[in-house]
Amino acid sequence: MPTETPVPEQIARELAQLAQAPIATLRARYRGEFGVDPPPAFGPDLLRRSLAYKLQETAYGKLSKATQRELERLVAQVAKNPSARAALPRRIKPGSVLVREWKGTSHRITVLARGFEHAGQTYESLSEIARLITGTRWNGPRFFGLRAEPKQDERL
Numbered sequence: 001m002p003t004e005t006p007v008p009e010q011i012a013r014e015l016a017q018l019a020q021a022p023i024a025t026l027r028a029r030y031r032g033e034f035g036v037d038p039p040p041a042f043g044p045d046l047l048r049r050s051l052a053y054k055l056q057e058t059a060y061g062k063l064s065k066a067t068q069r070e071l072e073r074l075v076a077q078v079a080k081n082p083s084a085r086a087a088l089p090r091r092i093k094p095g096s097v098l099v100r101e102w103k104g105t106s107h108r109i110t111v112l113a114r115g116f117e118h119a120g121q122t123y124e125s126l127s128e129i130a131r132l133i134t135g136t137r138w139n140g141p142r143f144f145g146l147r148a149e150p151k152q153d154e155r156l
Contacts, residue, residue, distance in 0.1 A: 011059055018048050018055075026051065098126075098144045102133050111143065 015085045018026070026047035033054050038047055059154040063071070077084070092098075098109040109129060110117040126140025134143070141147040 013055065014055055015052055021048075023047065027110055092146070098146075100133070100144050107133055 018029075020140070021029070023044045026044060027038055029051055030042075030047055033051060042050070052077070062068075092111045094113045096111040098111070100107050102135050107118065107129075112122065115122050116126060116129060117123075117125050118132070123129050123132075124146035126144055126146075127138060128140070130135070130138035130140045139147065
């Protein structure tokens with residue numbers, strides 16, 4: 001007999017129960033969910049967070065591999081320089097239009113689901129279009145203002 005998929009109301013009820021559960025109940029549930037005793041340093045807050053994540057992961061599925069890689073990238077970035085601000089990749093939705101003026105000519109680029117359209121042609125990357133416009137190698141996102149110029153002390 002197939003198991004029923006939990007509905008959001010069921011998940012919300014279970015999360016509310018976790019919020020009110022005493023630490024002994026949280027520790028027992030942790031053992032049941034993870035098959036090991038919780039780390040001794042885990043107080044009620046971390047136990048609740050761990051159990052809530054596990055509950056939602058079971059109901060809705062794990063993070064995508066791309067999201068997991070992005071989280072790992074951010075953790076490595078913070079480990080390398082804890083005081084730095086996280087540089088998040090900018091994502092542009094299909095249908096967005098980028099405008100860049102170069103030597104008196106305005107260039108309009110439309111973001112597609114896969115690639116970019118410029119002057120009736122489709123290109124795989126913004127760098128390809130920047131190279132076409134300027135005649136030299138450019139970082140496309142930087143050329144179109146999607147990435148800031150690195151500060152002098154950040155350059156290698």
